[in-house]
Amino acid sequence: MSARIIDGKALSAQVRAEIALRVGELVKRGTTPGLAVVLVGEDAASQIYVRNKAAACEAAGMLSRAIQLGADTTEDELLDVIDSLNRDPAIHGILVQLPLPGHINAGSVIESISPLKDVDGFHVSNAGLLMTGRPLFRPCTPYGIMKMLESEATPLRGAEAVIVGASNIVGKPMAMLLLAAGATVTLCNSKTRDLASQTRRADVLVVATGKPGIVTGDMIKRGAVVIDVGINRLANGKLVGDVDFESAVPIASAITPVPGGVGPMTIAMLLMNTLEAAERTARH
Numbered sequence: 001m002s003a004r005i006i007d008g009k010a011l012s013a014q015v016r017a018e019i020a021l022r023v024g025e026l027v028k029r030g031t032t033p034g035l036a037v038v039l040v041g042e043d044a045a046s047q048i049y050v051r052n053k054a055a056a057c058e059a060a061g062m063l064s065r066a067i068q069l070g071a072d073t074t075e076d077e078l079l080d081v082i083d084s085l086n087r088d089p090a091i092h093g094i095l096v097q098l099p100l101p102g103h104i105n106a107g108s109v110i111e112s113i114s115p116l117k118d119v120d121g122f123h124v125s126n127a128g129l130l131m132t133g134r135p136l137f138r139p140c141t142p143y144g145i146m147k148m149l150e151s152e153a154t155p156l157r158g159a160e161a162v163i164v165g166a167s168n169i170v171g172k173p174m175a176m177l178l179l180a181a182g183a184t185v186t187l188c189n190s191k192t193r194d195l196a197s198q199t200r201r202a203d204v205l206v207v208a209t210g211k212p213g214i215v216t217g218d219m220i221k222r223g224a225v226v227i228d229v230g231i232n233r234l235a236n237g238k239l240v241g242d243v244d245f246e247s248a249v250p251i252a253s254a255i256t257p258v259p260g261g262v263g264p265m266t267i268a269m270l271l272m273n274t275l276e277a278a279e280r281t282a283r284h
Protein backbone atom coordinates (compact mmCIF):
# COMPACT_ATOMS: atom_id res chain seq x y z
CA MET A 1 0.00 0.00 0.00
CA SER A 2 1.16 3.51 -0.70
CA ALA A 3 0.06 6.61 1.22
CA ARG A 4 -2.22 9.16 -0.38
CA ILE A 5 -0.30 12.37 -0.97
CA ILE A 6 -2.07 15.32 0.64
CA ASP A 7 -1.73 18.04 -2.00
CA GLY A 8 -1.22 21.30 -0.10
CA LYS A 9 -0.92 23.29 -3.31
CA ALA A 10 -4.32 22.15 -4.60
CA LEU A 11 -6.02 22.57 -1.22
CA SER A 12 -4.51 26.02 -0.70
CA ALA A 13 -5.80 27.05 -4.14
CA GLN A 14 -9.30 25.96 -3.05
CA VAL A 15 -9.01 27.86 0.23
CA ARG A 16 -7.75 30.96 -1.57
CA ALA A 17 -10.62 30.79 -4.07
CA GLU A 18 -13.08 30.68 -1.13
CA ILE A 19 -11.25 33.63 0.46
CA ALA A 20 -11.41 35.64 -2.79
CA LEU A 21 -15.19 35.16 -2.88
CA ARG A 22 -15.57 36.33 0.71
CA VAL A 23 -13.24 39.29 0.04
CA GLY A 24 -15.47 40.22 -2.92
CA GLU A 25 -18.54 40.24 -0.65
CA LEU A 26 -16.77 42.39 1.92
CA VAL A 27 -15.50 44.86 -0.68
CA LYS A 28 -19.09 45.27 -1.91
CA ARG A 29 -20.01 46.26 1.65
CA GLY A 30 -17.20 48.86 1.70
CA THR A 31 -14.31 47.06 3.44
CA THR A 32 -11.18 45.87 1.63
CA PRO A 33 -9.14 43.56 3.91
CA GLY A 34 -5.63 44.97 4.34
CA LEU A 35 -2.45 43.20 5.45
CA ALA A 36 0.77 44.99 6.40
CA VAL A 37 3.96 42.96 6.31
CA VAL A 38 6.93 44.53 8.04
CA LEU A 39 10.44 43.39 7.17
CA VAL A 40 13.54 44.63 8.98
CA GLY A 41 16.87 44.06 7.21
CA GLU A 42 17.85 42.42 3.95
CA ASP A 43 17.60 38.68 4.71
CA ALA A 44 17.16 37.07 1.27
CA ALA A 45 14.81 34.27 2.39
CA SER A 46 12.63 36.75 4.34
CA GLN A 47 12.41 39.01 1.28
CA ILE A 48 11.08 36.07 -0.78
CA TYR A 49 8.52 35.18 1.94
CA VAL A 50 7.34 38.79 2.11
CA ARG A 51 7.00 39.03 -1.69
CA ASN A 52 5.03 35.75 -1.78
CA LYS A 53 2.70 36.94 0.98
CA ALA A 54 2.09 40.27 -0.78
CA ALA A 55 1.41 38.54 -4.12
CA ALA A 56 -1.03 36.05 -2.52
CA CYS A 57 -2.81 38.93 -0.80
CA GLU A 58 -3.27 40.89 -4.00
CA ALA A 59 -4.39 37.78 -5.92
CA ALA A 60 -7.20 37.38 -3.35
CA GLY A 61 -8.31 40.99 -3.88
CA MET A 62 -6.86 42.27 -0.60
CA LEU A 63 -4.78 45.34 0.04
CA SER A 64 -1.16 44.52 0.80
CA ARG A 65 1.32 46.95 2.26
CA ALA A 66 4.97 45.86 2.44
CA ILE A 67 7.08 47.97 4.79
CA GLN A 68 10.78 47.44 4.31
CA LEU A 69 13.02 48.91 7.03
CA GLY A 70 16.82 49.05 7.09
CA ALA A 71 18.85 46.57 9.18
CA ASP A 72 19.91 49.43 11.48
CA THR A 73 16.29 50.34 12.41
CA THR A 74 16.03 50.72 16.19
CA GLU A 75 13.44 48.90 18.30
CA ASP A 76 11.75 52.23 19.10
CA GLU A 77 11.49 53.10 15.40
CA LEU A 78 9.94 49.71 14.68
CA LEU A 79 7.50 50.10 17.60
CA ASP A 80 6.45 53.49 16.14
CA VAL A 81 5.72 51.86 12.77
CA ILE A 82 3.61 49.18 14.47
CA ASP A 83 1.80 51.80 16.54
CA SER A 84 0.74 53.66 13.39
CA LEU A 85 -0.39 50.38 11.75
CA ASN A 86 -2.38 49.53 14.90
CA ARG A 87 -4.26 52.81 14.45
CA ASP A 88 -4.66 52.58 10.64
CA PRO A 89 -8.26 51.58 9.78
CA ALA A 90 -7.20 50.32 6.30
CA ILE A 91 -5.00 47.67 7.93
CA HIS A 92 -6.69 44.59 9.47
CA GLY A 93 -3.65 42.38 9.84
CA ILE A 94 -0.05 43.11 10.86
CA LEU A 95 2.74 40.63 10.39
CA VAL A 96 6.33 41.27 11.40
CA GLN A 97 8.57 38.91 9.47
CA LEU A 98 10.82 36.88 11.80
CA PRO A 99 13.66 36.57 12.53
CA LEU A 100 14.39 40.16 13.53
CA PRO A 101 17.96 41.53 13.80
CA GLY A 102 19.64 40.67 17.12
CA HIS A 103 19.38 44.20 18.60
CA ILE A 104 15.56 44.07 18.49
CA ASN A 105 13.59 42.14 21.11
CA ALA A 106 11.13 40.03 19.08
CA GLY A 107 8.91 39.43 22.15
CA SER A 108 8.40 43.17 22.77
CA VAL A 109 7.64 43.71 19.10
CA ILE A 110 5.05 40.92 18.95
CA GLU A 111 3.39 42.19 22.16
CA SER A 112 3.15 45.68 20.61
CA ILE A 113 0.90 44.45 17.79
CA SER A 114 -2.79 44.94 18.55
CA PRO A 115 -4.18 41.47 19.44
CA LEU A 116 -7.08 42.32 17.08
CA LYS A 117 -4.63 42.63 14.16
CA ASP A 118 -2.23 39.84 15.19
CA VAL A 119 -2.79 37.60 12.13
CA ASP A 120 0.17 35.37 13.05
CA GLY A 121 -1.57 34.62 16.36
CA PHE A 122 1.71 34.95 18.30
CA HIS A 123 0.62 37.66 20.81
CA VAL A 124 0.36 36.29 24.37
CA SER A 125 -3.30 37.22 24.58
CA ASN A 126 -4.03 35.24 21.41
CA ALA A 127 -1.95 32.32 22.72
CA GLY A 128 -4.01 32.51 25.93
CA LEU A 129 -7.32 32.64 24.08
CA LEU A 130 -6.31 29.59 22.04
CA MET A 131 -5.27 27.75 25.19
CA THR A 132 -8.57 28.47 26.89
CA GLY A 133 -10.58 27.29 23.90
CA ARG A 134 -11.73 30.71 22.64
CA PRO A 135 -9.35 31.33 19.71
CA LEU A 136 -9.41 34.68 17.94
CA PHE A 137 -6.48 34.03 15.56
CA ARG A 138 -5.10 30.52 15.09
CA PRO A 139 -1.37 30.52 14.16
CA CYS A 140 -1.25 29.98 10.39
CA THR A 141 0.74 26.74 10.14
CA PRO A 142 -1.32 24.68 12.64
CA TYR A 143 -4.52 26.27 11.28
CA GLY A 144 -3.53 25.09 7.78
CA ILE A 145 -2.80 21.61 9.11
CA MET A 146 -6.28 21.44 10.67
CA LYS A 147 -7.72 22.34 7.24
CA MET A 148 -5.69 19.53 5.68
CA LEU A 149 -6.94 17.01 8.26
CA GLU A 150 -10.49 18.25 7.68
CA SER A 151 -10.12 17.82 3.92
CA GLU A 152 -8.90 14.26 4.50
CA ALA A 153 -11.84 13.63 6.87
CA THR A 154 -9.28 12.36 9.40
CA PRO A 155 -11.09 11.28 12.57
CA LEU A 156 -9.67 13.33 15.47
CA ARG A 157 -12.11 12.63 18.29
CA GLY A 158 -10.43 10.05 20.52
CA ALA A 159 -7.47 9.74 18.12
CA GLU A 160 -3.88 9.52 19.36
CA ALA A 161 -2.12 12.63 18.04
CA VAL A 162 1.63 12.91 18.50
CA ILE A 163 3.47 16.14 17.72
CA VAL A 164 7.24 16.16 17.45
CA GLY A 165 8.50 19.69 18.12
CA ALA A 166 7.05 22.08 20.70
CA SER A 167 7.74 25.59 19.40
CA ASN A 168 5.41 28.51 20.12
CA ILE A 169 4.62 28.92 16.43
CA VAL A 170 3.95 25.31 15.42
CA GLY A 171 4.04 22.53 18.03
CA LYS A 172 2.28 24.16 21.00
CA PRO A 173 -0.62 25.76 19.07
CA MET A 174 -0.96 22.52 17.08
CA ALA A 175 -1.40 20.67 20.37
CA MET A 176 -4.15 23.09 21.44
CA LEU A 177 -6.07 22.75 18.17
CA LEU A 178 -5.87 18.94 18.17
CA LEU A 179 -6.88 18.84 21.83
CA ALA A 180 -9.86 21.07 21.07
CA ALA A 181 -10.83 18.63 18.30
CA GLY A 182 -10.96 15.80 20.85
CA ALA A 183 -7.62 14.10 20.20
CA THR A 184 -5.40 12.70 22.95
CA VAL A 185 -2.25 14.74 22.43
CA THR A 186 1.41 13.96 23.11
CA LEU A 187 3.88 16.80 22.59
CA CYS A 188 7.52 15.72 22.15
CA ASN A 189 10.67 17.83 22.33
CA SER A 190 14.43 17.32 22.05
CA LYS A 191 14.55 15.77 25.54
CA THR A 192 11.90 13.12 24.82
CA ARG A 193 13.20 9.66 25.73
CA ASP A 194 12.70 7.03 23.01
CA LEU A 195 10.96 9.19 20.41
CA ALA A 196 9.99 6.14 18.31
CA SER A 197 7.89 4.68 21.14
CA GLN A 198 5.84 7.90 21.11
CA THR A 199 5.52 8.28 17.33
CA ARG A 200 4.53 4.62 16.85
CA ARG A 201 1.34 5.24 18.86
CA ALA A 202 0.18 8.07 16.60
CA ASP A 203 -2.93 7.91 14.46
CA VAL A 204 -2.03 11.47 13.49
CA LEU A 205 1.66 12.39 13.51
CA VAL A 206 2.81 16.00 13.07
CA VAL A 207 6.55 16.57 12.77
CA ALA A 208 8.02 20.08 13.15
CA THR A 209 11.63 20.01 14.31
CA GLY A 210 13.80 21.33 11.48
CA LYS A 211 15.77 18.05 11.59
CA PRO A 212 15.72 16.35 8.17
CA GLY A 213 14.66 12.70 8.26
CA ILE A 214 14.19 12.59 12.06
CA VAL A 215 11.11 10.38 11.58
CA THR A 216 11.56 7.26 9.46
CA GLY A 217 9.03 4.67 8.27
CA ASP A 218 9.79 2.26 11.13
CA MET A 219 8.69 4.97 13.60
CA ILE A 220 5.23 5.26 12.04
CA LYS A 221 2.10 3.26 12.90
CA ARG A 222 0.59 1.51 9.86
CA GLY A 223 -2.20 3.67 8.45
CA ALA A 224 -1.23 6.88 10.29
CA VAL A 225 -1.79 10.30 8.77
CA VAL A 226 1.61 12.02 8.67
CA ILE A 227 2.01 15.79 8.47
CA ASP A 228 5.54 16.97 7.73
CA VAL A 229 6.05 20.63 8.64
CA GLY A 230 9.84 20.74 8.30
CA ILE A 231 11.52 22.69 5.54
CA ASN A 232 15.21 21.85 5.26
CA ARG A 233 17.64 22.74 2.48
CA LEU A 234 20.26 19.97 2.08
CA ALA A 235 23.86 20.67 1.03
CA ASN A 236 22.97 19.51 -2.50
CA GLY A 237 20.26 22.19 -2.69
CA LYS A 238 17.34 19.74 -2.35
CA LEU A 239 14.40 20.78 -0.15
CA VAL A 240 13.25 18.05 2.25
CA GLY A 241 11.00 17.71 5.28
CA ASP A 242 11.59 16.22 8.72
CA VAL A 243 10.07 12.88 7.69
CA ASP A 244 11.97 10.41 5.53
CA PHE A 245 9.39 10.39 2.75
CA GLU A 246 10.54 7.22 0.93
CA SER A 247 10.32 4.97 3.99
CA ALA A 248 7.13 6.63 5.31
CA VAL A 249 5.02 6.35 2.15
CA PRO A 250 4.54 2.54 2.29
CA ILE A 251 3.41 2.72 5.95
CA ALA A 252 1.26 5.87 6.26
CA SER A 253 -2.29 6.11 4.91
CA ALA A 254 -1.76 9.76 3.94
CA ILE A 255 1.25 12.08 4.02
CA THR A 256 2.13 15.67 3.12
CA PRO A 257 5.01 16.20 0.67
CA VAL A 258 7.80 18.78 1.06
CA PRO A 259 7.63 21.04 -0.83
CA GLY A 260 3.95 21.39 -1.76
CA GLY A 261 2.41 20.29 1.53
CA VAL A 262 2.09 22.43 4.65
CA GLY A 263 3.98 25.45 3.22
CA PRO A 264 1.31 26.64 0.75
CA MET A 265 -1.39 26.17 3.41
CA THR A 266 0.45 28.48 5.81
CA ILE A 267 0.16 31.41 3.38
CA ALA A 268 -3.49 30.61 2.62
CA MET A 269 -4.33 30.71 6.34
CA LEU A 270 -2.55 34.04 6.74
CA LEU A 271 -5.00 35.39 4.18
CA MET A 272 -7.86 33.67 6.02
CA ASN A 273 -6.83 35.32 9.30
CA THR A 274 -6.65 38.73 7.60
CA LEU A 275 -10.07 38.20 6.02
CA GLU A 276 -11.57 37.10 9.36
CA ALA A 277 -10.10 40.20 11.06
CA ALA A 278 -11.64 42.45 8.38
CA GLU A 279 -15.00 40.64 8.64
CA ARG A 280 -15.00 41.21 12.41
CA THR A 281 -14.25 44.93 11.92
CA ALA A 282 -17.01 45.24 9.33
CA ARG A 283 -19.50 43.66 11.76
CA HIS A 284 -18.87 46.34 14.40
Ligand code: NDP
Nearest residue numbers: 141165166167170189190208209210229230231262263266
Ligand atom coordinates in the same frame (compact mmCIF):
# COMPACT_ATOMS: atom_id res chain seq x y z
P1 NDP B 1 12.01 25.53 16.41
O1 NDP B 1 13.47 25.37 16.19
O2 NDP B 1 11.48 26.76 17.01
O3 NDP B 1 11.49 24.29 17.29
C1 NDP B 1 11.91 22.99 17.03
C2 NDP B 1 11.27 22.05 18.01
O4 NDP B 1 11.69 20.74 17.68
C3 NDP B 1 11.67 22.31 19.47
O5 NDP B 1 10.56 22.15 20.31
C4 NDP B 1 12.71 21.23 19.72
O6 NDP B 1 12.75 20.76 21.06
C5 NDP B 1 12.17 20.10 18.85
N1 NDP B 1 13.24 19.15 18.50
C6 NDP B 1 14.46 19.43 18.02
N2 NDP B 1 15.17 18.28 17.89
C7 NDP B 1 14.36 17.28 18.31
C8 NDP B 1 14.52 15.89 18.46
N3 NDP B 1 15.68 15.30 18.13
N4 NDP B 1 13.49 15.16 18.93
C9 NDP B 1 12.32 15.75 19.27
N5 NDP B 1 12.11 17.09 19.16
C10 NDP B 1 13.12 17.83 18.71
O7 NDP B 1 11.34 25.25 14.98
P2 NDP B 1 9.94 25.69 14.34
O8 NDP B 1 8.80 25.06 15.07
O9 NDP B 1 9.94 27.13 14.10
O10 NDP B 1 10.07 24.98 12.91
C11 NDP B 1 10.24 23.59 12.78
C12 NDP B 1 10.41 23.26 11.31
O11 NDP B 1 9.23 23.62 10.62
C13 NDP B 1 11.53 24.02 10.59
O12 NDP B 1 12.07 23.16 9.59
C14 NDP B 1 10.83 25.18 9.94
O13 NDP B 1 11.52 25.64 8.78
C15 NDP B 1 9.52 24.51 9.57
N6 NDP B 1 8.40 25.44 9.44
C16 NDP B 1 7.61 25.29 8.35
C17 NDP B 1 6.51 26.08 8.17
C18 NDP B 1 5.65 25.85 6.97
O14 NDP B 1 4.85 26.70 6.64
N7 NDP B 1 5.77 24.69 6.31
C19 NDP B 1 6.16 27.14 9.13
C20 NDP B 1 7.00 27.17 10.30
C21 NDP B 1 8.09 26.35 10.43
P3 NDP B 1 13.15 21.70 22.32
O15 NDP B 1 11.89 22.47 22.63
O16 NDP B 1 13.54 20.72 23.36
O17 NDP B 1 14.29 22.57 21.84
